[in-house]
Amino acid sequence: xxxxxxxxxxxxxxxxxxxxxxxxxxxxxxxxxxxxxxxxxxxxxxxxxxxxxxxxxxxxxxxxxxxxxxxxxxxxxxxxxxxxxxxx
Numbered sequence: 001x002x003x004x005x006x007x008x009x010x011x012x013x014x015x016x017x018x019x020x021x022x023x024x025x026x027x028x029x030x031x032x033x034x035x036x037x038x039x040x041x042x043x044x045x046x047x048x049x050x051x052x053x054x055x056x057x058x059x060x061x062x063x064x065x066x067x068x069x070x071x072x073x074x075x076x077x078x079x080x081x082x083x084x085x086x087x088x
Contacts, residue, residue: 004044005033042082049078 036044056071 001036001041001044004036004040007032007034045078045082049075049082052078 052071052075056068056075059068059071
């Protein structure tokens with residue numbers, strides 16, 4: 001969620017500034033983070049769970065059984081989180 005809330009940094013914003021013109025000091029790189037809607041959070045969690053299930057499906061060799069089980073368990077936790085937050 002932290003990455004999704006991050007505000008994109010424009011590469012050219014401080015490019016070409018001389019050192020003495022660069023912003024310095026405590027908090028100069030701080031900016032307000034984006035607030036995600038509940039729908040956005042649900043979509044991110046669903047995407048993370050799907051990513052884990054897809055990765056688990058691709059690991060078919062017996063040597064990867066432990067990793068596959070872990071990925072499926074992580075996806076289950078994420079999906080359980082969504083079940084707990086749905087309105088009754």
